Amino acid sequence: MINAQKYSAGSIIKHLLVLLLVVIWTLPTLGLLISSVRDKDQLIISGWWTALSSTETNNFYRTATAEGQIENNGVFVISGDFFAESQRGEVLAWGERPTSVDEFEPDTTSTLNDGSRLTVNADGTFRWESDEPFTHRSGKRIFFVEAQAPRFTLENYKNVLAAEGIGPSFVNTMTVTLPATFIPIMIAAFAAYALAWMQFPGRLFLLAVMVGLIVVPLQMSLIPILRSYNILGNAFGFDPRNYVGIWLAHTGFGLPLAIYLLRNYMAGLPKEIMESARMDGASHFKIFVTIVLPLSFPALASFAIFQFLWVWNDLLVASVFLGQGEGKTVLTQQLRELLGSRGQNWEVLTAGAFVSIVVPLVVFLSMQRYFVRGLLAGSVKGG
Structure with a gap:
């Protein structure tokens, strides 16, 4: 015969309260464990509960100077990649100024004030073209919103x-x-x-x-x-x-x-x-x-x-x-x-x-x- 008291309301509430206390005490330790194996850069900008989701941040990239241009069929080109191979990400939007970082969608081309053309792709590669030789002495800054996939590492240990x-x-x-x-x-x-x-x-x-x-x-x-x-x-x-x-x-x-x-x-x-x-x-x-x-x-x-x-x-x-x-x-x-x-x-x-x-x-x-x-x-x- 099944004991009715075993499944009484009081017993259920008691077990739920115990379960709640266990969860409350376990969550901080779980968060500490997850944080200990997260990438340093992602750990700084987001909480451990976002560890399995992509992290969005505003960033910028400085292009090469005019010395890095290459002439191709009369067109002068400066190209590059926003991301290192070990930290690949995705460009969600980009812009020419920090106040308009989401001005353009990825894989689009923008004509700059000097007539040059800048194309930024979603994978972080870019191509800057001009019909005239580049003369700038310092690299141009390109601002962008990046999405980084979750990264886990033992580097902290x-x-x-x-x-x-x-x-x-x-x-x-x-x-x-x-x-x-x-x-x-x-x-x-x-x-x-x-x-x-x-x-x-x-x-x-x-x-x-x-x-x-x-x-x-x-x-x-x-x-x-x-x-x-x-x-x-x-x-x-x-x-x-x-x-x-x-x-x-x-x-x-x-x-x-x-x-x-x-x-x-x-x-x-x-x-x-x-x-x-x-x-x-x-x-x-x-x-x-x-x-x-x-x-x-x-x-x-x-x-x-x-x-x-x-x-x-x-x-x-x-x-x-x-x-x-x-x-x-x-x-x-x-x-x-x-x-x-x-x-x-x-x-x-x-x-x-x-x-x-x-x-x-x-x-x-x-x-x-x-x-x-x-x-x-x-x-x-x-x-």
């Missing part, structure tokens, strides 16, 4: 991968990310067990402080922490902007959420297992290592994914606590440098985005089965 500094910045990012992921997990796991299963004065107050720290904006703490680093650096004679400094910074920013999630997950573990272990004489450390950690792997994996993605894609914290220079520039900073001082090379950002997400994507796909399960369990369980 080649430019990113071949750019100077991408390899070292990739290594620097890995050097920052791995310790900044494992250190807060290790500390948070011990703290979460203590808050969940150990009785000591002020336990609930510490838990409340941890929850409160989650909502503290990251930007508010950057300058105070950096000033503290500088004071310590001046006192002990070391450069505070190093890898240890950024590891500690990411650890501090990630600990509140990590402790909250892991504590709630550990507090929901079966109490009978803990009591049996204590009756067998196991210490808190042994219970933590042999029982709690293996059972908490989904929560640990979910936070590891979250922290890894955050640190890998970070730009602000790396700029403040690590800076730039040899052995310090991370991948996000290097990609920003490729944009140029005025952002004129922004097309590399689309390809660079996908180059930078290769490692996080591998990490997420390899551990994604634990992500939702551990995150949700840590959000609803409590004790």
Whole structure:
């Protein structure tokens, strides 16, 4: 018997809303992917949603000077082609002035003021004829409307991968990310067990402080922490902007959420297992290592994914606590440098985005089965 509730109006609306959210979240990524393989010139003038349609632009071509004329049966001719072989297009209209770029249809001949005749064809070739020798010293400009067929290329990816500094910045990012992921997990796991299963004065107050720290904006703490680093650096004679400094910074920013999630997950573990272990004489450390950690792997994996993605894609914290220079520039900073001082090379950002997400994507796909399960369990369980 078919369950009527399965096809109820509420169920259909729920599934449609989920589908709508998936589409909303997927469209920007799809647009980024399409933009990363589009031709640079077409990417600048049109959006990714027009990638499969022809692109119309106004352009101009400067002919050869009088030195390039050829005499043919008493007629002096200058000819040429608007398009390069690698970027063939179609002429939709043309004109002699930029204000009248659509004055003539292609494959038509216009008589100019000096009596010469100019013919522009749809394929971009032109022929300029005169009964008298040409004497102009600079080329004549011909304005036209061109339609370019969609062009896709991997040139953007080649430019990113071949750019100077991408390899070292990739290594620097890995050097920052791995310790900044494992250190807060290790500390948070011990703290979460203590808050969940150990009785000591002020336990609930510490838990409340941890929850409160989650909502503290990251930007508010950057300058105070950096000033503290500088004071310590001046006192002990070391450069505070190093890898240890950024590891500690990411650890501090990630600990509140990590402790909250892991504590709630550990507090929901079966109490009978803990009591049996204590009756067998196991210490808190042994219970933590042999029982709690293996059972908490989904929560640990979910936070590891979250922290890894955050640190890998970070730009602000790396700029403040690590800076730039040899052995310090991370991948996000290097990609920003490729944009140029005025952002004129922004097309590399689309390809660079996908180059930078290769490692996080591998990490997420390899551990994604634990992500939702551990995150949700840590959000609803409590004790």
